[in-house]
Amino acid sequence: MPTFKPIDSGISMKTSLSTLDRLVLDSGALEAEFFIPEDANRRLQVAFPHVEIMRTLDEMPLSTEETEKWVGLNTEHFAYEVVGAHFWKSQSWAFKEVHKDLKHYVFITGWTCLDVISRHPPRFSIVGVPEARRLAYARWLEQ
Template identity: 45%
Template sequence: MSFPDCPVIVRMLDEFPLSTESDPKDWVGLIPHHFAYRVEGDPLYGAQSETWRLVEGSPTHYRFMTGAGCLDIITCGEPHFALIDN
């Protein structure tokens, strides 16, 4: 996965801390067997500098859930995925 030509803010953690950031009744849009989401209204996005968000042109918050892990990315770019052979 890459975000060509765009700066990114990255946060990696396991899923447990996510359950303490917001009320479970506010969790909307989770789909079984999906791992990539666009996120709105998350505390991580709100904690970023308003100036950075303006300079970057309204970046988007993406969340990638893998097993018990979570990768949050805030960027102005769109994700590009590639399969890599070992």
Template identity: 40%
Template sequence: MTSDKDTIQNEQSLRTITYTPIDTGFAFDSFRSDLVAVDWAEGWADFILPADNAYVLRVEFARRSMIRALDEVAFSLESNPNARIGLMPGHFAYRVEGAPFGSSVTKQSWERALGIPLKHYCFVTGDGCLDVLSDFPPRFSLLPLDPHTQFP
């Protein structure tokens, strides 16, 4: 007999996740980028631009957002890798459909509480990804890098 846990795992392994690329307006190698700062009270995240030591890429969202940060291992284990459509090497920003985070009970509860539909966005770097559920698409801008920022 199949357990509920086995059924859920089987359904998740068969799920197709569709990634639709979003143009940030800035060309850079996302594999060499990384998240350097997040202020979700203000609704932004900053990412390193690997070929430019003077600027960061800022991603901004409406304040009604949920986030999740994953390292590369968790991202790769989230679903069957063969069921991902649209991921492109070196691309940074995506609108995502069908991923577990974007269809979670938490998301559905939050949508009911706010009375608004949320969309799932994902920002992929070489070290992981930042998932965001928001009612508005992201905005991208270049900002001067804080000279006091220390990178590992």
């Protein structure tokens, strides 16, 4: 049974109205920026110095992936460490044997979910947004 342990991202936001805005994977380091629905000028950045595996997917496939009951999910909460999820269980025995110190993290919004397998915990920060991306967000909200 997947168990979700909430992680404090340092910000309270309406995650059901958020989505992924920017994703950069460079030499194993990951930076992901998520819309803060209450603030079009800033993003919540999640960063890892190194990840082994990451994936993004729509919230709908994530909600149908697990056959067992989820434990620990909180309404409008963004970040979790997860134990026993299908994504982790689907990794090879050899991978899990070689990398015993890895953890599975998930970041859930109303539109996009990010799964990360890393030995490093996530770092959270609030970052400014270039004007072009702010305008794109404003157009997206109008849809």
